[in-house]
Amino acid sequence: MSEAQKLNEAEKAERPPGAGTVSVVIPARNAAATIASQLAALWRQTYPGPWEVVVVDNGSHDGTGEVLRSWQLRMPQLKVVSAPASGGANHARNIGCRHARGELVLCCDADDLVAPDWMTAMVETLRTSPAVGGSMERRMLNGSVALAARPPRGADRLLDTFGFLPYPLGANCGFHKELWRRLGGFDESYRYGSDDVEFFWRAQLAGYRLDFAPDAVVHYRLRAEPRAIVHQQYRYGRSHAKLYRDFGPHGMPRSRPAEAARAWWGLLLHARDLAASPESRGAWLAVLALRAGRIAGTLRHRRRYL
Numbered sequence: 001m002s003e004a005q006k007l008n009e010a011e012k013a014e015r016p017p018g019a020g021t022v023s024v025v026i027p028a029r030n031a032a033a034t035i036a037s038q039l040a041a042l043w044r045q046t047y048p049g050p051w052e053v054v055v056v057d058n059g060s061h062d063g064t065g066e067v068l069r070s071w072q073l074r075m076p077q078l079k080v081v082s083a084p085a086s087g088g089a090n091h092a093r094n095i096g097c098r099h100a101r102g103e104l105v106l107c108c109d110a111d112d113l114v115a116p117d118w119m120t121a122m123v124e125t126l127r128t129s130p131a132v133g134g135s136m137e138r139r140m141l142n143g144s145v146a147l148a149a150r151p152p153r154g155a156d157r158l159l160d161t162f163g164f165l166p167y168p169l170g171a172n173c174g175f176h177k178e179l180w181r182r183l184g185g186f187d188e189s190y191r192y193g194s195d196d197v198e199f200f201w202r203a204q205l206a207g208y209r210l211d212f213a214p215d216a217v218v219h220y221r222l223r224a225e226p227r228a229i230v231h232q233q234y235r236y237g238r239s240h241a242k243l244y245r246d247f248g249p250h251g252m253p254r255s256r257p258a259e260a261a262r263a264w265w266g267l268l269l270h271a272r273d274l275a276a277s278p279e280s281r282g283a284w285l286a287v288l289a290l291r292a293g294r295i296a297g298t299l300r301h302r303r304r305y306l
Contacts, residue, residue, distance in 0.1 A: 022051040022123055023177075024106045025096030027089045031110035032063040034221070038110055039071050039078065047119035052077045054099050055110070056092040059084050064110075088191030089170060090199075097180050106174040113141065113219040114172075121216035122174045130208040131175040131200060133158050133168020134216030146222035148279035149229045149286040158212050162197075162243070164252040165204050170196035172218040179208060193239030193293075198246065205250055229282055230289040237293020241305040248303065255294070260306040263291055 024042060028035055035055070042053055057064055057080060068080045083095050097105055106122050108114055118134065125132040138152040153159070158166035173196065180186075183206065186199050204210055223229045244252055267288055273280035291306070298304050 020050055021102035022047065022049065022104045022106060022119060023096075023100030023102035024051065024053045024108060024119070025093055025100060026053065026055045026108055026110050027058050027092030027096065028055050028060060028064055028068075028110040029058040029092075030060050030062040030064060032060070032067050034111040035064060036067055036071065037113060038108065039075060041113045041115075042119075043075060044116050045114070045119045046116050047123060049123070051119060052079060052101060054079045054081060054096045056081045056083050056096045056099075058087070058089075058092040087188060088195065090186035090190055090195045091188045093170070094185045094188065097177060097185065100177060103177050104174065105177050105180065107170055107172075108218060109171040109221075111221045112171050113221075115217035115219065118172075118216050118218065121213045125211050125213040125216070126174055126176065129211040130179045131203055131210045132173065132213050132216070133166075133200070133210065134172040134174075134213045134218060136169060136172055136220045137217050138220050138222065140219045141221040143224060145226075145278045145282040146224040146229075149233075149282040150222050156214060158210065162240075162252060164247065165201050166210060166212075167197045167200040168210075168212075169220075171220060172216065173200070175203070179203060182206070190239065190242070193236040194243050195239075197243060201247055201250075226282060226285055230285050233286045233289035234293040234296070237290040237295075238297035238300065240294055241297030241301040241303050244305040245301045245303040255305045257306065260291065260294075263287060267291070 026038070039053065045051070053075070055068055055078065057068065068078070072078050072080065079099060081095055081099050083092050085091070093107060104123060104126050106119065122132055122134060138147065138150070158168055160166045183199065183202055186195065190198050200210055223232050244254065248254065267284065270284060273284040294306050298306060
């Protein structure tokens, strides 16, 4: 019996109403400008079975609530849950999972676009796997500055940034709800950065397989403004030391000092990029922010990860 089948058997005893439903959980904070496009993309899904969308409004103050209420009039599968405390993406995902009716949970973000066959491809993989990640396509929604700051990676595999275990992004992942229960949900102390990594690493360390669904494509929206790029990359970098604190004992390797030295030396050599093209400036600022964040995380979590 496969791992997914074992999870299905465990769910049968307390299967809730609508257990055949696929639940899509979307954390949303100040997403008024983008979430309608994502909901429209979900409305166009080719998946033939029953599904629902659970949007967790995570403390928005920009009109996101009004957009969601208008969509509820045309999309009966849409459920809106309020999380006014704004406790971060993992807090919102946990609330969404608690309200999800389905035994299969898919996660995406409010500012991206799922491809028409996304749900079908994710569900097909989850028939034999406890957890899954899909492909991230970066070019459709992003300009040259955003792509320079975070260049496209190969879309034919899960990420493995840290040389430890693979992981999907929270913008394109799925799992059996029973797995979420057994793991105790997402770790809400990861408020920004590595919030998705920790969940899927814990799943694999607990013995659950993570698979890749290449046909489950999400068009991923990147930060485009320099200030937003810096803010995001700094917080990503700061979270890496926390990851090392939590997973170093399980085999996550420490960052290599020589690699950090090369990165800082490269920033010094190319400091003129700040006055060059917007693309060069965005790429330079992204590296600076990530490395500065790692120093801040090292000091905060008392684990050297530079």
